[in-house]
Amino acid sequence: MSSTALFRISFCFSTILITVSTGASVIRCFEEPNIGNSLFGEGKHFMLKSSLIALALLTLGCSSSDKSDSVKEKAPTSAIQVEMQNASHALIAGFMKNLKSELMSAIKEGGVASAIGACQVQAPQVADSFSQENWSIKRVTEKPRNQTNKADAHQQEILGYFADSLKTLKFFDEWKDSEAKTGYTYYQPIKMGKFCLKCHGDTKALDEEVTLALQDKYPDDKALNYNAGDLRGMFVVQINSADNLPPVQQALRDSL
Numbered sequence: 001m002s003s004t005a006l007f008r009i010s011f012c013f014s015t016i017l018i019t020v021s022t023g024a025s026v027i028r029c030f031e032e033p034n035i036g037n038s039l040f041g042e043g044k045h046f047m048l049k050s051s052l053i054a055l056a057l058l059t060l061g062c063s064s065s066d067k068s069d070s071v072k073e074k075a076p077t078s079a080i081q082v083e084m085q086n087a088s089h090a091l092i093a094g095f096m097k098n099l100k101s102e103l104m105s106a107i108k109e110g111g112v113a114s115a116i117g118a119c120q121v122q123a124p125q126v127a128d129s130f131s132q133e134n135w136s137i138k139r140v141t142e143k144p145r146n147q148t149n150k151a152d153a154h155q156q157e158i159l160g161y162f163a164d165s166l167k168t169l170k171f172f173d174e175w176k177d178s179e180a181k182t183g184y185t186y187y188q189p190i191k192m193g194k195f196c197l198k199c200h201g202d203t204k205a206l207d208e209e210v211t212l213a214l215q216d217k218y219p220d221d222k223a224l225n226y227n228a229g230d231l232r233g234m235f236v237v238q239i240n241s242a243d244n245l246p247p248v249q250q251a252l253r254d255s256l
């Protein structure tokens with residue numbers, strides 16, 4: 001083998017090593033304490049790392065196909081985290097069931113337009129009834145009807161994750177302090193159904209009464225012109241610590 005070829009190969013490998021270790025430190029930034037374990041997180045780290053390795057190979061014209069060896073597996077989700085996920089999921093299911101039954105009975109009683117007023121009163125009340133001092137549930141969106149439901153900057157970032165992979169990403173969760181297991185937050189996307197369009201659909205297709213009721217109660221309404229299947233927002237469940245799991249579970253049993 002000529003010395004040029006040998007130099008080329010060793011240069012190639014050392015550059016890959018440098019690139020891979022740079023990749024590793026970039027990845028560690030993504031793993032700051034407040035970004036926890038999630039289905040998406042793993043996929044994102046893997047993709048970022050793979051693309052850095054692929055870039056190194058492409059730039060140097062090397063023909064190695066051994067890309068996956070250096071990709072470390074992330075630690076599996078802890079048992080506590082799975083319990084937090086299940087409790088959050090159950091809180092969301094309870095909240096949705098109650099809100100839906102309030103909405104349906106309001107529609108049955110007075111029609112869609114009059115249900116808007118009922119929803120204005122009931123939605124915050126139902127959210128409150130599923131929240132306590134150490135845990136809470138709410139819905140947030142980039143296009144709010146009720147301005148108190150506007151997503152903050154961090155929540156908008158998470159909504160972006162869901163928008164990018166709406167079909168595959170079912171939830172995202174994180175700890176404020178992953179060592180101490182405190183400050184847990186669970187996010188779950190909310191998608192538009194056909195039925196929702198009666199109050200959130202194309203403004204040209206809404207019932208006139210619905211339009212008037214919305215203009216009256218929500219003059220700054222942004223939650224319109226959605227299509228079925230669109231990402232509408234997300235549920236945000238916050239649980240202070242794993243110590244709060246038993247009371248959350250008890251509250252859920254009481255709400256049945």
Ligand code: HEC
Pocket residue numbers: 112113115116117119120121123124139140141143144145146147149190191192193195196197198199200223232233234
């Ligand atoms: C009868 C009309 C009506 C229907 C049908 C309806 N909504 Fe709404 N929606 C409202 C009103 C009114 C609010 C504002 C509630 C408040 O003031 O907190 C709202 C608020 C929301 C919010 C909170 C964020 C925000 O913009 O304030 C979400 C998320 C949401 N709706 C999703 C849905 C989904 C998903 C469906 C279908 C399953 C649906 N809505 C069906 C009237 C409706």
